[in-house]
Amino acid sequence: MGVVIPLGESKKEPAGIEKLIGLVAGGMERVNELILAKAGSDVEMIPEVANHLISSGGKRLRPMITLAAAEMFDYHGEGHVKLATSVEFMHTATLLHDDVVDESDMRRSKPTARMIWGNQASVLVGDFLLGQAFRMMVEVGSLDALEVLSAAASVIAEGEVMQLAAAKNLETTEDEYLAVIKAKTAALFSAAAEVGPIIAGAAKSDRAALRSYGLNLGLAFQLVDDALDYGGNAKDLGKNTGDDFREGKITLPVVLAYRRGTDAERAFWKSSLENGENDDTALENARGLMLKYGALPDTIQRARHFGEIARDALAPLKPSPQKDALLDVVEFCISRIN
Amino acid sequence: MGVVIPLGESKKEPAGIEKLIGLVAGGMERVNELILAKAGSDVEMIPEVANHLISSGGKRLRPMITLAAAEMFDYHGEGHVKLATSVEFMHTATLLHDDVVDESDMRRSKPTARMIWGNQASVLVGDFLLGQAFRMMVEVGSLDALEVLSAAASVIAEGEVMQLAAAKNLETTEDEYLAVIKAKTAALFSAAAEVGPIIAGAAKSDRAALRSYGLNLGLAFQLVDDALDYGGNAKDLGKNTGDDFREGKITLPVVLAYRRGTDAERAFWKSSLENGENDDTALENARGLMLKYGALPDTIQRARHFGEIARDALAPLKPSPQKDALLDVVEFCISRIN
Numbered sequence: 001m002g003v004v005i006p007l008g009e010s011k012k013e014p015a016g017i018e019k020l021i022g023l024v025a026g027g028m029e030r031v032n033e034l035i036l037a038k039a040g041s042d043v044e045m046i047p048e049v050a051n052h053l054i055s056s057g058g059k060r061l062r063p064m065i066t067l068a069a070a071e072m073f074d075y076h077g078e079g080h081v082k083l084a085t086s087v088e089f090m091h092t093a094t095l096l097h098d099d100v101v102d103e104s105d106m107r108r109s110k111p112t113a114r115m116i117w118g119n120q121a122s123v124l125v126g127d128f129l130l131g132q133a134f135r136m137m138v139e140v141g142s143l144d145a146l147e148v149l150s151a152a153a154s155v156i157a158e159g160e161v162m163q164l165a166a167a168k169n170l171e172t173t174e175d176e177y178l179a180v181i182k183a184k185t186a187a188l189f190s191a192a193a194e195v196g197p198i199i200a201g202a203a204k205s206d207r208a209a210l211r212s213y214g215l216n217l218g219l220a221f222q223l224v225d226d227a228l229d230y231g232g233n234a235k236d237l238g239k240n241t242g243d244d245f246r247e248g249k250i251t252l253p254v255v256l257a258y259r260r261g262t263d264a265e266r267a268f269w270k271s272s273l274e275n276g277e278n279d280d281t282a283l284e285n286a287r288g289l290m291l292k293y294g295a296l297p298d299t300i301q302r303a304r305h306f307g308e309i310a311r312d313a314l315a316p317l318k319p320s321p322q323k324d325a326l327l328d329v330v331e332f333c334i335s336r337i338n
Numbered sequence: 339m340g341v342v343i344p345l346g347e348s349k350k351e352p353a354g355i356e357k358l359i360g361l362v363a364g365g366m367e368r369v370n371e372l373i374l375a376k377a378g379s380d381v382e383m384i385p386e387v388a389n390h391l392i393s394s395g396g397k398r399l400r401p402m403i404t405l406a407a408a409e410m411f412d413y414h415g416e417g418h419v420k421l422a423t424s425v426e427f428m429h430t431a432t433l434l435h436d437d438v439v440d441e442s443d444m445r446r447s448k449p450t451a452r453m454i455w456g457n458q459a460s461v462l463v464g465d466f467l468l469g470q471a472f473r474m475m476v477e478v479g480s481l482d483a484l485e486v487l488s489a490a491a492s493v494i495a496e497g498e499v500m501q502l503a504a505a506k507n508l509e510t511t512e513d514e515y516l517a518v519i520k521a522k523t524a525a526l527f528s529a530a531a532e533v534g535p536i537i538a539g540a541a542k543s544d545r546a547a548l549r550s551y552g553l554n555l556g557l558a559f560q561l562v563d564d565a566l567d568y569g570g571n572a573k574d575l576g577k578n579t580g581d582d583f584r585e586g587k588i589t590l591p592v593v594l595a596y597r598r599g600t601d602a603e604r605a606f607w608k609s610s611l612e613n614g615e616n617d618d619t620a621l622e623n624a625r626g627l628m629l630k631y632g633a634l635p636d637t638i639q640r641a642r643h644f645g646e647i648a649r650d651a652l653a654p655l656k657p658s659p660q661k662d663a664l665l666d667v668v669e670f671c672i673s674r675i676n
């Protein structure tokens with residue numbers, strides 16, 4: 001199943017996120033407690049559905065970024081724990097709704113909530129978690145943080161609708177595709193990073209630096225994710241490889257292979273992604289075309305480009321363990337593909 | 339199709355909401371402009387879906403209540419217009435998600451958004467409107483108003499999940515049913531009313547009065563709605579009469595008729611609501627049993643009870659045109675059934 005992707009450059013060892021995990025371990029313990037507390041409800045089905053997803057072993061990258069981005073500016077208090085939990089709830093709500101929208105059966109190697117409790121529960125528990133996220137933000141009381149996170153909520157939904165409208169349209173350009181992932185993925189990373197300096201009362205330039213870091217990290221993260229869906233190994237990925245192909249999603253590897261292809265190859269893409277002729281043979285063929293045109297290494301190259309911007313966004317900040325850890329995250333996101 | 343409900347008492351002319359409409363006309367013009375502006379997006383599908391529902395002629399009762407509840411305490415400014423619009427967006431988002439959850443085909447005499455654009459767009463545009471609602475609240479900048487409205491968002495979703503869990507369970511008690519509608523309907527009416535005095539900087543006792551008014555008005559409103567689904571006329575109602583029956587929803591008229599029935603009648607309720615034998619003949623039979631046991635007039639009687647509590651909640655407030663108008667709303671909600 002796994003395909004070895006010829007990356008050309010990048011021979012160094014993939015950096016991990018051990019530094020980040022170590023730095024925010026204390027805060028993440030409280031985030032995890034808060035997740036359990038705030039996903040609770042007298043309505044039995046709510047914690048059942050929520051815990052199914054919450055306990056399924058996501059990396060919790062976004063809340064870790066929020067914690068590190070606050071502690072980087074010497075924040076002392078509990079507000080960043082609440083904001084980090086809000087960010088994770090917004091993410092979880094999005095996943096619940098996404099699975100309904102995409103009609104996904106599996107996520108992180110487990111059946112999706114909608115397969116167990118139905119679409120209805122997934123929609124409503126997502127709504128509940130979003131409501132809880134806002135309540136926690138309000139408790140923190142920072143209007144600036146509220147503004148950033150509520151704007152992200154709108155933009156994420158806008159991105160999902162954009163993606164729905166672009167679905168199965170192979171004429172989607174790379175720019176249009178970037179606009180989609182900027183909204184549906186990068187906006188939350190950006191907000192997660194920016195609320196750190198906000199709650200710490202850091203300077204405007206620090207807010208801008210973290211916002212830019214998060215945005216570009218998010219773009220890189222999503223591009224690598226898209227490449228992994230064609231090049232990764234289902235076990236490592238914790239989701240079904242080939243999902244994007246079967247769902248007819250137009251991601252950058254497809255955009256590149258389609259635009260660089262012959263007329264006959266473009267006809268293949270149309271039949272498989274627009275008309276649903278997407279069995280395993282078609283998937284292997286798709287992978288072959290991506291190999292032929294270097295679509296996966298070039299997608300990673302694009303990710304690397306945004307990763308560089310993320311790194312440069314943090315460059316002016318004074319050295320700190322948090323800065324080091326956040327720089328490692330960039331490398332971690334990109335090197336997942338190796 | 340329409341069934342005349344013997345209400346027993348209540349012979350007076352149904353009061354209207356003309357007073358309320360007249361009082362808040364200026365504010366509602368700005369609410370309507372804001373609705374159009376904030377439902378806008380470069381992503382074409384979003385305003386299409388949003389406008390379908392927004393332009394479908396709901397009464398906009400909730401935002402009118404917010405405006406009147408603020409003006410009642412001499413509020414001058416534009417914050418109440420934004421909060422009223424937020425409330426309407428929260429309501430619209432709930433409707434979009436409800437139609438998906440209930441698999442409804444028609445609402446307000448028009449096909450539901452999900453029938454035209456699909457479940458996916460309904461889920462996502464609902465999410466977008468919820469995000470926009472929060473952005474507007476944040477713009478207003480009142481943390482108290484944010485707290486009340488974000489709590490309502492969680493509670494509404496909780497109520498919907500409760501309803502889902504109770505669906506097709508005829509052993510639901512009246513208390514359990516009241517807990518559902520308190521969460522899914524009354525919480526938003528309550529929040530819509532309470533944010534008025536909040537933004538006007540009124541006293542705590544005024545907040546409590548309006549909160550209680552909204553909560554009980556909401557309960558009365560939902561109970562009458564439930565009765566209308568069995569006793570109303572499809573044209574007046576703007577939705578399909580009998581929808582609740584076909585969807586297997588356990589509402590108070592059903593709870594009463596079921597609990598008061600014979601074993602044979604209870605077997606009928608089980609076959610129709612739990613097992614889906616719900617054709618037109620079954621619906622007529624259900625209506626016959628409700629008539630036999632006075633289930634509809636007693637549901638209205640319960641609504642009247644909450645209506646009285648709503649009226650008494652406002653009693654200590656000094657006379658004002660807004661107070662008169664809000665008292666009329668209670669009578670309007672209940673007399674819809676005549």
